[in-house]
Amino acid sequence: xxxPKFDFHEPTTIEEACxxxxxxxxxxxxxxxxxxxxxxxxxxxxxPEHLVSLSRIDALKNVDLSDGPLRIGACVTAAALAxxxxxxxxxxxxxxxxxxxxxxxxxxxATIAGNLVSARPAADLPPSLMAYGAKVVLKKSAGERSVAxxxxxxxxxxxxxxxxxILTEILIDKPLGYTGAGYIKLGVRKTLEISLVNVAAFISLxxxxxxxxxxxxxxxxxxxxxxxxxxxxxxxxxxxxTETLFVRAGETAAQxxxxxxxxxxxxxxxxxxxxxxxxxxxxxxxxxxxSHE
Amino acid sequence: MxxxxxxxxxxxxxxxxxxxxxxxxxxxRYELGLTxxxxxxxxxxxxxxxxxxxxxxxxxxxxxxxxANGRDILTIEGLETxxxxxxxxxxxxxxxxxxxxxxTSGMILSAKNLLDRNAKPDEAEVRxxxxxNLCRCTGYQKIVEAIKxxxxxxxxxxxxxx
Numbered sequence: 001x002x003x004p005k006f007d008f009h010e011p012t013t014i015e016e017a018c019x020x021x022x023x024x025x026x027x028x029x030x031x032x033x034x035x036x037x038x039x040x041x042x043x044x045x046x047x048p049e050h051l052v053s054l055s056r057i058d059a060l061k062n063v064d065l066s067d068g069p070l071r072i073g074a075c076v077t078a079a080a081l082a083x084x085x086x087x088x089x090x091x092x093x094x095x096x097x098x099x100x101x102x103x104x105x106x107x108x109x110a111t112i113a114g115n116l117v118s119a120r121p122a123a124d125l126p127p128s129l130m131a132y133g134a135k136v137v138l139k140k141s142a143g144e145r146s147v148a149x150x151x152x153x154x155x156x157x158x159x160x161x162x163x164x165x166i167l168t169e170i171l172i173d174k175p176l177g178y179t180g181a182g183y184i185k186l187g188v189r190k191t192l193e194i195s196l197v198n199v200a201a202f203i204s205l206x207x208x209x210x211x212x213x214x215x216x217x218x219x220x221x222x223x224x225x226x227x228x229x230x231x232x233x234x235x236x237x238x239x240x241x242t243e244t245l246f247v248r249a250g251e252t253a254a255q256x257x258x259x260x261x262x263x264x265x266x267x268x269x270x271x272x273x274x275x276x277x278x279x280x281x282x283x284x285x286x287x288x289x290x291s292h293e
Numbered sequence: 294m295x296x297x298x299x300x301x302x303x304x305x306x307x308x309x310x311x312x313x314x315x316x317x318x319x320x321x322r323y324e325l326g327l328t329x330x331x332x333x334x335x336x337x338x339x340x341x342x343x344x345x346x347x348x349x350x351x352x353x354x355x356x357x358x359x360x361a362n363g364r365d366i367l368t369i370e371g372l373e374t375x376x377x378x379x380x381x382x383x384x385x386x387x388x389x390x391x392x393x394x395x396x397t398s399g400m401i402l403s404a405k406n407l408l409d410r411n412a413k414p415d416e417a418e419v420r421x422x423x424x425x426n427l428c429r430c431t432g433y434q435k436i437v438e439a440i441k442x443x444x445x446x447x448x449x450x451x452x453x454x455x
Contacts, residue, residue: 105343108351
C-alpha cells in the first residue's frame with residue numbers, strides 16, 4: 001500500500017509550525033503519531049500536498065502536574081498518559097481511557113491531540129476529558145484561543161480547529177476534594193476495539209457523606225460526537241447518592257440518547273448498555289469521590 | 294524530493310536518502326535488506342511490522358522513514374548475539390510457539406520489551422503485551438507459554454530457565 005506523494009516539513013518550534021500552517025493552510029495536514037492520518041492516506045481518503053510534523057517540537061511533549069491545571073502537550077502519547085502515576089492518581093478515568101486506546105503498539109505512537117482532532121465518535125479520550133471539563137488551546141500565528149472540549153467537536157472527523165490553527169495543549173482543572181470519575185469502554189474484544197458504547201461520569205460531593213454538588217455524564221459512540229446528558233445530570237445534582245438514584249440516572253440517559261443500528265450492534269442493545277454503563281460509571285465516580293479528600 | 298536521514302538500526306549507523314512517503318518498514322526491508330520485519334495489514338492492525346523505536350515497540354508501517362531520522366531502531370535481526378539466540382527467541386523455538394512464522398518477529402519484540410520492563414509478568418500482563426500482535430496459527434497458547442518460560446532470564450545465565 002503506497003502513500004501518496006507529499007512534501008514534508010519538520011518545524012522545531014510552535015511558532016515555526018504556525019507560520020508554515022498560515023502559509024499552506026488547506027494544502028497541509030499536521031502529523032503527530034500518524035496512526036490515523038497515515039492509514040487514511042494509504043487508503044487514499046486523504047492526500048495532502050504537505051505534511052507538517054509536530055514530532056520535533058519538544059515543547060509539545062510535556063506533562064505539567066505542578067500547580068494550577070494539569071497541562072498536557074499535544075504530542076504526549078497515550079502510553080505516556082497511561083503510565084503516568086500522577087495522572088492515574090488525580091484523573092483515574094482519563095488514565096483508564098488512555099490505557100485502553102488501540103493496542104500497546106498504537107499507544108506508543110498515538111497522541112492525545114491526535115485522538116481529539118481526528119474526532120472519531122467512539123474515541124477513548126474525549127468522554128473522560130469532557131467529564132473533567134477539559135479545555136484545549138488552539139494556536140495560530142495571529143494568537144491563541146482556548147475552547148472547552150464540550151464545544152470542540154462538530155461531527156465525525158469535524159472540529160472547530162481552523163486550517164491555520166494547531167491544537168497545542170490540553171488543560172484540565174484539578175478537581176477539588178470529594179470528586180471522582182469513572183470510564184467504561186464496552187466492546188467485544190479487549191484490545192484494538194472500537195467501542196460499542198463508552199461512558200464517562202464525574203461526580204463532586206459537598207462532603208464525604210454529603211450530596212452531589214456537580215455531575216457530568218458523557219456518552220461516546222452513540223451520536224456523531226461525544227455527548228453530555230444534561231437530563232440525567234440534573235437528576236443527580238442536590239441529591240444524596242444512592243443506588244436507586246444512579247439507576248434512575250442510567251434510565252434517563254438511555255431514554256435521552258439516540259444510538260444507531262450498525263454492524264457492531266443494534267440501537268436497542270446500545271440503549272440498554274447506556275443504562276447499565278451509566279449506572280456503573282456513576283458508582284465508580286462515587287466510590288472515588290468518597291475517598292478523594 | 295529525497296531527504297538524507299541518519300538512524301541507528303541494531304547498533305549500526307545508516308545514512309540513507311528517502312522519499313518522504315516511504316514508511317519505516319519499507320526502509321528496513323527494501324533499502325536496508327532487513328526482511329525479518331514483516332508487512333501484514335499495513336494499517337497498524339496486525340503488528341507483524343513491530344520494531345522497537347527508542348525503547349518502545351511500534352508499528353513500523355505507521356512511521357514515516359523521515360520520522361525515524363535520528364532514532365534508535367531494534368529489529369528482530371538485532372536480538373541474536375555471538376552467544377546465540379536471545380532467550381525469548383530460544384523459548385519460542387523450545388515451546389513450539391512458531392508455526393508459519395509471520396507474526397513471530399513482532400511477537401518476540403513485544404515480548405522482549407515486556408520482559409525488559411517487567412521481569413516476572415503474570416499471564417494477563419503477557420497477553421496484554423502481545424495484544425497488538427495477531428497470530429492466525431497458534432491460538433496464542435504456546436506463545437504465552439514461551440514468554441512465561443523466558444521470564445526471569447535476566448536472573449539466570451542468560452538462557453531461558455527450563
